[in-house]
Amino acid sequence: MSETETAGAWLSREDLDSARDRLPILYVSAVPVRVDDRGSVTHLGLLLRANDDGAIGHEVVGGRVLYHEKIRDALARHVENDLGPVALPRLPLAPQPFTIAEFFPTPGVTPFHDPRQHAVSLAYVVPVMGDCRPQQDALDLSWVTPAEAAQIAASGEMTPGHGVLVRQALAHIGFAI
Amino acid sequence: MSETETAGAWLSREDLDSARDRLPILYVSAVPVRVDDRGSVTHLGLLLRANDDGAIGHEVVGGRVLYHEKIRDALARHVENDLGPVALPRLPLAPQPFTIAEFFPTPGVTPFHDPRQHAVSLAYVVPVMGDCRPQQDALDLSWVTPAEAAQIAASGEMTPGHGVLVRQALAHIGFAI
Amino acid sequence: MSETETAGAWLSREDLDSARDRLPILYVSAVPVRVDDRGSVTHLGLLLRANDDGAIGHEVVGGRVLYHEKIRDALARHVENDLGPVALPRLPLAPQPFTIAEFFPTPGVTPFHDPRQHAVSLAYVVPVMGDCRPQQDALDLSWVTPAEAAQIAASGEMTPGHGVLVRQALAHIGFAI
Amino acid sequence: MSETETAGAWLSREDLDSARDRLPILYVSAVPVRVDDRGSVTHLGLLLRANDDGAIGHEVVGGRVLYHEKIRDALARHVENDLGPVALPRLPLAPQPFTIAEFFPTPGVTPFHDPRQHAVSLAYVVPVMGDCRPQQDALDLSWVTPAEAAQIAASGEMTPGHGVLVRQALAHIGFAI
Numbered sequence: 001m002s003e004t005e006t007a008g009a010w011l012s013r014e015d016l017d018s019a020r021d022r023l024p025i026l027y028v029s030a031v032p033v034r035v036d037d038r039g040s041v042t043h044l045g046l047l048l049r050a051n052d053d054g055a056i057g058h059e060v061v062g063g064r065v066l067y068h069e070k071i072r073d074a075l076a077r078h079v080e081n082d083l084g085p086v087a088l089p090r091l092p093l094a095p096q097p098f099t100i101a102e103f104f105p106t107p108g109v110t111p112f113h114d115p116r117q118h119a120v121s122l123a124y125v126v127p128v129m130g131d132c133r134p135q136q137d138a139l140d141l142s143w144v145t146p147a148e149a150a151q152i153a154a155s156g157e158m159t160p161g162h163g164v165l166v167r168q169a170l171a172h173i174g175f176a177i
Numbered sequence: 178m179s180e181t182e183t184a185g186a187w188l189s190r191e192d193l194d195s196a197r198d199r200l201p202i203l204y205v206s207a208v209p210v211r212v213d214d215r216g217s218v219t220h221l222g223l224l225l226r227a228n229d230d231g232a233i234g235h236e237v238v239g240g241r242v243l244y245h246e247k248i249r250d251a252l253a254r255h256v257e258n259d260l261g262p263v264a265l266p267r268l269p270l271a272p273q274p275f276t277i278a279e280f281f282p283t284p285g286v287t288p289f290h291d292p293r294q295h296a297v298s299l300a301y302v303v304p305v306m307g308d309c310r311p312q313q314d315a316l317d318l319s320w321v322t323p324a325e326a327a328q329i330a331a332s333g334e335m336t337p338g339h340g341v342l343v344r345q346a347l348a349h350i351g352f353a354i
Numbered sequence: 355m356s357e358t359e360t361a362g363a364w365l366s367r368e369d370l371d372s373a374r375d376r377l378p379i380l381y382v383s384a385v386p387v388r389v390d391d392r393g394s395v396t397h398l399g400l401l402l403r404a405n406d407d408g409a410i411g412h413e414v415v416g417g418r419v420l421y422h423e424k425i426r427d428a429l430a431r432h433v434e435n436d437l438g439p440v441a442l443p444r445l446p447l448a449p450q451p452f453t454i455a456e457f458f459p460t461p462g463v464t465p466f467h468d469p470r471q472h473a474v475s476l477a478y479v480v481p482v483m484g485d486c487r488p489q490q491d492a493l494d495l496s497w498v499t500p501a502e503a504a505q506i507a508a509s510g511e512m513t514p515g516h517g518v519l520v521r522q523a524l525a526h527i528g529f530a531i
Numbered sequence: 532m533s534e535t536e537t538a539g540a541w542l543s544r545e546d547l548d549s550a551r552d553r554l555p556i557l558y559v560s561a562v563p564v565r566v567d568d569r570g571s572v573t574h575l576g577l578l579l580r581a582n583d584d585g586a587i588g589h590e591v592v593g594g595r596v597l598y599h600e601k602i603r604d605a606l607a608r609h610v611e612n613d614l615g616p617v618a619l620p621r622l623p624l625a626p627q628p629f630t631i632a633e634f635f636p637t638p639g640v641t642p643f644h645d646p647r648q649h650a651v652s653l654a655y656v657v658p659v660m661g662d663c664r665p666q667q668d669a670l671d672l673s674w675v676t677p678a679e680a681a682q683i684a685a686s687g688e689m690t691p692g693h694g695v696l697v698r699q700a701l702a703h704i705g706f707a708i
Contacts, residue, residue, distance in 0.1 A: 019550055019554055021598070022550075023550055023554065024557045024596050024597070024598060024600070025554070026554075026555045026557050033270070035270065038249055038250070038253060039249060039267060039268030039269060039270055041270060065555050066555070067552075067554055067555060068555075068635065068636070068637070068649055069555070070633060070640070070641070071631060071633060071651070072215055072216060076215060090216060091215055091216030093210070093302050093304065093350050094302070094349050094350045095350075095351045095632075096275075096629065096630055097627065097628070097631065098273075098627060099525075099526075099528065099625075099626050099627055100602060100626040102601060102626070105599070111528070111529065118598055118599050120557055120596065120602070125270050125271070164530040167531055168525040168526075168528075168531070171522040171525035171526065171531065172273065172453075172522075173271045173272075174271060174453065174464070174465070175465065176518040177521055177522070177525065177531055196373055196376075196377055198421070199369065199373075199421050200373055200377065200379070200421055201380045201419050201420070201421060201422075202377070203377075203378045203380050203474055242378050242474065243378070244375075244377055245378075245458065245459070245460070245472055246378070247456060247464070271453075272456070273450065273451065273452065273453055273454070274451070274454065275450065276448075276449050276450055276703075276705065277425060277449040277450070277451065279424060279449070282422070283422070287705070288705070288706065288707035295421055295422055297380055297419065297425070299454060341707040344707070344708055348698065348699040348701075348703065349630075349699075351630065351641070351699075353642035353695040353698070354702065354708055387624070393603060393621060393622030393623060393624055394603065395624060426569055426571065427569070430569060444570060444621060445569055445570030446570060447564070447570060447572060447656050447658065447704050448629065448703050448704045448705060449704075450703065452625065452627075479624050479625070526625050526627065527626075528625060
């Protein structure tokens, strides 16, 4: 998950690090998709990103929810941060996410692991209609079919937890996984 | 719910009547909405329709699912039947409906009642982006705010069951009802 | 899916066959699970059943919804039919299913296929607290861990579509699949 | 929402106050219900509680999620804190909440308002099977029918936001509201 949002946030990096040792941090995750004119998902967007420790992995869009920021606005901001200003996302109508991903600093507590923190992410599938380009710290953005996404997600080429989320998203939208 | 779809269907009116006495009939319901560029619902669309017995009431979009028709295609067809060919609906990404409305021929079994049949309707909220016009047997189409929709739905001005569905849809998309 | 329920139904076998050629048939599916005292799923129940054409496969619980029968009552009836009268199911609180499985008579339209009919199944995860025994036409009932269920579901040992449903259920309840 | 959980938490009251000024705080809400043997909700449990400023209002169960605490465990802890150790809750099978309630310190941003903080609450309906008693700072616990709950929730007798949540929960479980 990108840390680039901290620039405009209300916490210094130090304060955020301190909070991360003591509070679950609220995140949103958005699995970006392309849909046909019947609303069927044709492609999923996967970002390629280098983590702090140099490991490279595919990821979905997401990041922290800021103080006094609505879920909807956090989703819009992270889509813009990760896919650019003309991605034209169709933000979810309803607050109900398809799942809650609980990232624990300790591996094995849940299928989601984040060594930096205890992050709880509200996960949505978000169609994007516009032009998408990888931003900032992302090395690449690839659009793959649901079948390819399922395979990549199972292959270990994704940042821990993100592969699980992609496959849960595919199950939610009706694909055989 | 509109019966106009029976024209292109696989059942004669007689056969359908006979099936209706002996099987639950699968329906889809679509609460048509207008959204702003953040995905927030600004208006709901209510059709004004005269029923077989002459009663006039507001309704949401919907109707039967045909043999060998996908849910997604049934939604698209009913939106077109009720709102016209350029309504440009954003069909749901996932098959999970926000609720299942069980219309019983006997009043009081559930909050939904349909004297003609036992209909089980998969209910979705469907944004429409294009030009909408009431079609065929609809007398009018009005766009009202969520607050107005909540009030109309509670007032008894809607076809039985449709008001309940509108208020459940509003609750689902996060409004106070 | 079991046909044993037709005994007490409102349609003769002939009439049902005729309806099956012309209408989508409403089904419910229940993935039976054992839960610990924290509500975490520890085991899934898989029925072993011989189909009409002699093929043997694992299945989840389910079957038709009858005329004038509530979803909730159809779930209770099928759990009793398949797992016995003291299975003590915890029926779902809310009508929202975790998915809708669209079984088509034509293979490949959706991940679900049923050569006999177009069946649309509302799918729920249903914990059972009591003693379960395979009934009637079921050869066996086995309780397997989520990891084992995921593997069996992917192996082709399940009746077509049922494996997809099991893996979608596992994704819904938060497992990595 | 109860603050009693801070006793066993990882933050001093001071640190928590400081975090509350700068981060959204993760909460869980549980609408406690009684169900019949078919899983139908017969009653909702409402706590009567005095707020910090002396105002008395009905509330549902809930509170903060602690660092390194699973959603499931936070729900169990708050049910025990609010309803006692033998409430015997049936915790949700799946992480998907029926809604996300975004409590803002500024009134009017969402239908949820909490003057103390920006709290984001994952909301679930939780059946309790055992003996329930109001604990600690709760003055009373009353069990009311869904119709009574809908009325109380609309009357202004509930702590701000809690009435909205109760009515959204009723809509989710299929009641006319």
